[in-house]
Amino acid sequence: MRMIHGGVHNHGALPGDRGRFALLDGCLVVFLAGLAIALRGIHLSEQSVWYDEYITIRFADAPSLIACLREQLQWDWHMVPVYHIFEYYAYQWSSGSVMAVRGLSVLFAAGSAIVIYLLGRRLYGAWAGAVAGALFAMSPFHIFHGQEIRPYSLVTLLAMLSVYCFVRATAGDGKRWWVLHTAANLALLWTHLLAAIILAPLGLYLLLFSMRRWRRVFFWGLAHVFFLMFIAIWIHSLQGGMDSPKAPPPPFKALWGDWFHRDPVYLHWVFGSLPLDKTPEEIGSLVHRILMVQPRYENVLAWSFAAACAILLIGSFAQCRMAGTFLSNGRPPPSFHPALLLLLLFSMPSAILFALTWATRLELFQARFSAYSSPALYLMAGGFVANLGAWLFPARPGSFIAHSIRAMAAAGIVALMGVQTVLGVGLPIRQGYLAAARTLRAEKHETEKLVAHGLYTQWLLAYNLGEPPIPAIETHGFDGLCQATDALLQSEEPFWVALTAVPPHCPSPPDMSGLAERYAAYLTERGARFDMRRFLGMQNVHLFHVTAFRVPS
Incomplete structure (x- = not known):
């Protein structure tokens, strides 16, 4: 023994x-x-x-x-x-x-x-x-x-x-x-x-x-x-x-x-x-x-x-x-x-x-x-x-x-x-960015513009997209996102928005709390028709595809 x-x-x-x-x-x-x-x-x-x-x-x-x-x-x-x-x-x-x-x-x-x-x-x-x-x-x-x-x-x-x-x-x-x-x-x-x-x-x-x-x-x-x-x-x-x-x-x-x-x-x-x-x-x-x-x-x-x-x-x-x-x-x-x-x-x-x-x-x-x-x-x-x-x-x-x-x-x-x-x-712990990137590769038309909001989204979405890169308009702060959105709405061309957010009941990080809901409300107020998809994880990635417009006053 x-x-x-x-x-x-x-x-x-x-x-x-x-x-x-x-x-x-x-x-x-x-x-x-x-x-x-x-x-x-x-x-x-x-x-x-x-x-x-x-x-x-x-x-x-x-x-x-x-x-x-x-x-x-x-x-x-x-x-x-x-x-x-x-x-x-x-x-x-x-x-x-x-x-x-x-x-x-x-x-x-x-x-x-x-x-x-x-x-x-x-x-x-x-x-x-x-x-x-x-x-x-x-x-x-x-x-x-x-x-x-x-x-x-x-x-x-x-x-x-x-x-x-x-x-x-x-x-x-x-x-x-x-x-x-x-x-x-x-x-x-x-x-x-x-x-x-x-x-x-x-x-x-x-x-x-x-x-x-x-x-x-x-x-x-x-x-x-x-x-x-x-x-x-x-x-x-x-x-x-x-x-x-x-x-x-x-x-x-x-x-x-x-x-x-x-x-x-x-x-x-x-x-x-x-x-x-x-x-x-x-x-x-x-x-x-x-x-x-x-x-x-x-x-x-x-x-x-x-x-x-x-x-x-x-x-x-x-x-x-x-x-x-x-x-x-x-x-x-x-x-x-x-x-x-x-x-x-x-x-x-x-x-x-x-x-x-x-x-x-x-x-x-x-x-x-x-x-x-x-x-x-x-x-x-x-x-x-x-x-x-x-x-x-x-x-x-x-x-x-x-x-x-x-x-x-x-x-x-x-x-x-x-x-x-x-x-x-x-549970999808860290799967959101790659899933969002694959969706963009499969569905985004080459003439449609992409807005990437926030450093996390810009860096991580770009890396997970791989080659060839997809050009993106980079925005910071909710006001900056709204300004870029208004400019694209006036062009009356379909576009995509990618952002990283957590639900409103999650207070941290504060700049991401309820961000997707606020942006969806903003698009609705502007009379835009859009499709929103979320990819769950430790921080949720949201893709907005805006396809119909009412020119903002």
Whole structure:
């Protein structure tokens, strides 16, 4: 029987002999990677390049990698170069394919699902790895980033590789694991500046449990201080992009939300911008029905995660107390280490970003900046499932009934995540600009003029239109839009207007709130006949096709 951390039996392993277990491992790895790829592949070709992606990919056609990185610094100073190197060559080698660049994030996510399974198997057995890997693959938060032209999917993969190598190294599996762990951290630091926060829980864990091997702690700290010095030099050399607006301090309840309500966070962006008169045809009948009960299932999922974490910690503590080993020689025994390590990895990054936001008033408390921490929550849920049979049936932890209990617990928490998954793949989160661009390509006559209102619409519609470009009249402010409209109405020629808006019940951003409704009222007042189409997402894109006129007085 496999041992974990120097002597704790793995009761969470699935039944079977050594050969069958190895085969089952392979099947689970293939299944989890396939699930991650399949869920991220849904609607992948329909994803619009939206603002965050636009400032990432707009320089990928630069004549050289150095030129690409230099331009990036002016727009996205906290994005250090590792991801942009992958992005640049994927874009160049695929002859400018946006899908190829998105495919990078899909592959990184599949790799993360595999590493999460291996990490869970190492800590608590195959049940833990399978549950954690499935939760990661199904999480709408990670599906969003697994389709995105941004570095967060790569950040998660490198962080999971770092933690896996760290677990192997601290278990005494050889110096090569320390080397691999350090290399993963080096790549991680040069993928996103705020990923350096992962060093805090790892360093604290070493201080708590490895002080007797002080050289290990010293050289680990020395290596990472050396890495951070170069990061500091990089930041000091930046010339632009760092003047961020001050953010109000987040409420303390936001920390609970970042810990346990992270998976549907991008769904909430869409919920706020969905029109009140949305129809099942626009979002799908199944999605429409689930949308009505989503808050209830989200709360049950959050409390299930919280309960699983608490029970795992209490159960591990109780096992050690019953064995008479807890805090022997002033330290928890090895069997308690996995739960504490995962707790630190899960809770500390969000807490540090929360504190930094309060201290600096910069918008650092963002879920994506600690995207790598939520797999630790999934691993704790997996650890709860893996240990459940042993806690309930200590004399027969590997029995059929013990595995049946684990299977029911796993099915329950995976089903709760599945409700969020259906919304994550069914709702149009960032599909509006590309859908609007395709409509213009298909229906706009070459003699008809196009008005693009606002910077978001102008930049993103132009990029999603691709080549050849469609000339557009650019307007800013509602008065500017009305003036351009009056001039076109006087010409008595059909024309199109594209604008980005959110419904009137959504107050932010204020310049987009109710914009489509105000413009429709303006056209009606002018006696114009028009057709309006909306393309839903985090911000809704509206196309107005004006076809009949009354010359304004």
